[in-house]
Amino acid sequence: MDSHVGEVDIFQQCKYIHEVELVNMKLQMRILETHIETKDRLLRNLEDIIDEQESRIANMEDFIQGRATTYTNRSNMLRGISVLSLDFGTLSEENLRLKSALSQLQKVARVNEILETDEDYESDMTSNEDRFALSRDSSCSVPRSVSPQPTGDVIKPYPQMVQSMREEGQIKKLQRCAEKLKNEKDELRRLAIDTKDAFSVCMAEMNMMLTSKTTDFFRVLIERYKAEMEKRKQLHNQLVELNGNIRVFYRIRPQLASESDSQKPVVVIDDMDNGVVHVSNSSGSRKTSAGADKVIPTDFSQDQIFNEVSPIITSCIDGYNVCIFAYGHTGSGKTYTMDGPVEMPGINQRAIMQLFETAKERTGDIKYDIKVAMMEIYNEKIRDLLNTSNTNLAIRQTEEGKSSIPGLEEVTVNSAQEVTETLARGRKNKSVAATEANIESSRSHVIVRVLVSATNLITKVTTVGESFEELGSPCLHMSFSGRLNLVDLAGSERVSQTNATGQLLKEAQAINKSLSELGNVVLALRQNQKHIPFRNCQLTRILEDSLSEFSFHVVSENIHFVPDGDSKTLVIVHLSPDAKSLNESISSVNFAEKIGQVFTKSGTMKRESTRRSMTGITTGQRREIPASPKK
Numbered sequence: 289m290d291s292h293v294g295e296v297d298i299f300q301q302c303k304y305i306h307e308v309e310l311v312n313m314k315l316q317m318r319i320l321e322t323h324i325e326t327k328d329r330l331l332r333n334l335e336d337i338i339d340e341q342e343s344r345i346a347n348m349e350d351f352i353q354g355r356a357t358t359y360t361n362r363s364n365m366l367r368g369i370s371v372l373s374l375d376f377g378t379l380s381e382e383n384l385r386l387k388s389a390l391s392q393l394q395k396v397a398r399v400n401e402i403l404e405t406d407e408d409y410e411s412d413m414t415s416n417e418d419r420f421a422l423s424r425d426s427s428c429s430v431p432r433s434v435s436p437q438p439t440g441d442v443i444k445p446y447p448q449m450v451q452s453m454r455e456e457g458q459i460k461k462l463q464r465c466a467e468k469l470k471n472e473k474d475e476l477r478r479l480a481i482d483t484k485d486a487f488s489v490c491m492a493e494m495n496m497m498l499t500s501k502t503t504d505f506f507r508v509l510i511e512r513y514k515a516e517m518e519k520r521k522q523l524h525n526q527l528v529e530l531n532g533n534i535r536v537f538y539r540i541r542p543q544l545a546s547e548s549d550s551q552k553p554v555v556v557i558d559d560m561d562n563g564v565v566h567v568s569n570s571s572g573s574r575k576t577s578a579g580a581d582k583v584i585p586t587d588f589s590q591d592q593i594f595n596e597v598s599p600i601i602t603s604c605i606d607g608y609n610v611c612i613f614a615y616g617h618t619g620s621g622k623t624y625t626m627d628g629p630v631e632m633p634g635i636n637q638r639a640i641m642q643l644f645e646t647a648k649e650r651t652g653d654i655k656y657d658i659k660v661a662m663m664e665i666y667n668e669k670i671r672d673l674l675n676t677s678n679t680n681l682a683i684r685q686t687e688e689g690k691s692s693i694p695g696l697e698e699v700t701v702n703s704a705q706e707v708t709e710t711l712a713r714g715r716k717n718k719s720v721a722a723t724e725a726n727i728e729s730s731r732s733h734v735i736v737r738v739l740v741s742a743t744n745l746i747t748k749v750t751t752v753g754e755s756f757e758e759l760g761s762p763c764l765h766m767s768f769s770g771r772l773n774l775v776d777l778a779g780s781e782r783v784s785q786t787n788a789t790g791q792l793l794k795e796a797q798a799i800n801k802s803l804s805e806l807g808n809v810v811l812a813l814r815q816n817q818k819h820i821p822f823r824n825c826q827l828t829r830i831l832e833d834s835l836s837e838f839s840f841h842v843v844s845e846n847i848h849f850v851p852d853g854d855s856k857t858l859v860i861v862h863l864s865p866d867a868k869s870l871n872e873s874i875s876s877v878n879f880a881e882k883i884g885q886v887f888t889k890s891g892t893m894k895r896e897s898t899r900r901s902m903t904g905i906t907t908g909q910r911r912e913i914p915a916s917p918k919k
C-alpha cells in the first residue's frame with residue numbers, strides 16, 4: 289500500500305513538472321509570436337511611411353520644377369508618423385510585460401540551477417518541485433490552470449509537502465554539520481589539552497633552566513662581589529694605616545623587652561657588605577652608612593665581640609698605645625659592650641685578662657706589670673673612680689711633652705680576681721642618673737686605663753716603648769710599656785630629645801661638647817692636619833698621648849727611638865634598632881662617617897714604613913734622634 293502511494297506521488301510530481309515545462313514552452317511561443325506580430329506591424333507601418341515619403345518627395349520635385357503649385361501629402365505623412373509612434377508605444381508596453389515574464393522564468397531557472405548543484409540538499413525531484421513552487425510565487429502571467437493541486441487523503445498538500453521535505457533536508461544537513469562541528473570541537477579540545485600539557489612541561493623545563501642559570505650567574509656575581517669587597521677592605525685597611533690607624537665598627541644591640549617588638553628594626557646590616565648599615569623609618573626614608581670596617585650583628589655574644597677586638601688589644605703588649613671608644617646615644621649599649629653584666633663581662637675585663645695571658649706566655653727574663661686606673665670626666669672635671677677623694681684631678685705636661693695626671697690611683701693587678709674587684713670598685717663610683725631614655729644612664733665619660741710595663745729581670749732596667757723581641761739583641765737590657773685606654777663615652781643624645789633641664793641639661797651640654805671635640809680630633813688626625821685640637825676639652829687632653837702619633841719612646845742609654853704613629857684607635861659606634869632612636873642612630877652614623885673618612889692624599893711612605901700591622905709586626909726602620917736627659 290505504501291509503495292503504491294509512493295508511486296502515485298512520483299507520478300503526480302512528474303506530471304506537475306511536465307505541465308510546468310509545457311507552460312514554459314507555451315509562454316516562449318507566445319513571446320515569439322507576439323514579437324513576430326509586432327515586427328510585422330512595424331514593417332507595415334514603415335512601408336506606409338516609406339510610401340508617404342516617396343509621394344512627398346515626388347510632390348516636392350514637382351513643386352520645385354513648377355509642375356505643381358502647392359505642396360501636398362504633408363498631412364498624410366504626419367498621420368503615418370503618429371500611427372507609428374502609437375504602435376511603438378503599444379509595442380513597448382507589450383515588450384515590458386513579456387520582459388518581466390521572461391525575467392521571472394529566468395529567475396526560476398537560476399534557482400533550479402543553484403539547487404541542483406547542492407548535492408547534499410535535494411534530489412532532482414524535489415528541486416523540480418521547488419522550481420515549480422518558486423514559479424508559483426512569481427508574478428509571471430502563467431495561467432492558473434498549469435498549477436494543479438494534488439488530491440486524495442494519502443497525498444499531502446503540495447506546499448506542505450515541499451516545506452517538510454525541505455525542512456527534513458535542512459535538518460539532516462544541520463545535524464551533519466553539528467556532528468562535524470562537535471567532532472572538530474572535541475579534536476580542538478584534545479589539541480588544547482595536549483598543547484597545555486606540552487606548554488607546562490616546556491615552562492617547567494625553562495624555569496628549571498633559568499633558575500639554575502640565574503643561580504649560577506648570581507653565585508658567580510656574589511663571589512666576584514665578595515672578592516671585590518675583600519680587596520676593597522684590604523685597600524681600606526692600608527689606607528686606614530696610612531691615615532692614623534683609626535678603625536670604626538658598628539654594633540647594633542638587640543631590641544629590648546620594653547621596646548615594641550611589633551615594629552621592624554630601623555637599623556639593619558647590608559646583606560652584601562658587612563661594613564654597611566641601613567637606617568630607615570617606616571615611611572621608607574633611609575640613610576645608608578659609608579663602609580665601616582665591620583658591623584657587629586645583633587646576635588653576637590660578648591665573647592664574639594671580644595674576638596673581633598682582641599688583635600688590637602694584643603698590640604698593646606707589643607708597645608702600642610691603644611684606644612677603644614664606645615660611642616652612641618643613651619641606651620644604645622655602650623656600657624654593656626665595655627663593662628657588661630657580671631655574668632657576661634664586656635671588653636674591659638676581657639682585655640685585662642688577655643693581657644695577663646699574653647704576659648704569662650711571654651714570661652722568661654721579662655717581668656710584666658699591669659696596672660689599672662679608672663677615672664671619669666664629669667662636667668669637665670676628672671674624678672678618680674678608684675679613689676673617691678680625688679674629685680678634681682689636673683692634667684700636667686711632662687718635660688718630654690707627655691701628659692700625665694698626678695695623683696691618679698693606679699692599682700697593680702696580679703690575678704683575674706683582682707681585675708674583677710678593681711673594675712667593680714670603680715663602677716660603683718660612677719656618676720649615673722635616670723634619664724628619659726635610660727634608667728641608669730652614664731652621665732660621664734668613663735676611662736679604664738691599663739698600663740703594661742716590662743722589666744728585664746737580668747738588667748733590672750725598665751724602659752718604655754718597645755718589646756724585646758722586636759728590638760733585637762742590642763736592646764735586650766730594655767723593657768717597654770704600652771697603654772690601653774678603654775673609654776665608655778657618655779650618651780650622645782641631643783639635648784632637645786632628652787627634655788633635660790637644670791643639672792641634667794648642664795651635663796648634656798658638657799657631654800655633647802666633649803664628643804664633638806673628640807670627633808674633631810679624630811678627624812684632624814685622619815687628615816694629618818698640622819694642628820690637632822687636643823686642648824679643647826678634658827677628654828681629648830687625657831687621650832692626647834694615646835691618640836697622637838709620637839706617643840711613646842724607646843729609651844736606651846744614649847739613644848731614643850721614636851716610632852711614628854704607633855697608636856691604634858677603635859671606635860665602636862652603637863646603634864639601637866628601636867624606632868624611637870631613629871634620629872639618634874642617624875646622627876651616630878654621621879659621626880662614624882666623619883671620623884671614618886679615609887684621606888688618600890695625606891699618607892706618606894715614611895709613615896707606612898714605620899707602622900706595624902694589627903698583629904704587631906714591625907715593617908720598617910726606626911729613625912734615631914739625639915737622646916734627651918733621662919728622668
Ligand SMILES: Nc1ncnc2c1ncn2[C@@H]1O[C@H](COP(=O)(O)OP(=O)(O)OP(=O)(O)O)[C@@H](O)[C@H]1O
Nearest residue numbers: 541617618619620621622623624726729730778779
Ligand atoms: N648587646 C646587648 N644585648 C642585650 N642587652 C643589651 C645589649 N646592649 C645593651 N643592652 C641593654 O640595653 C640597656 C641599655 O644599655 P646600656 O646601659 O649599655 O646603654 P648605654 O649606651 O651605656 O646608655 P647610657 O649612655 O645612657 O649610659 C641595658 O639594659 C642593657 O642591658
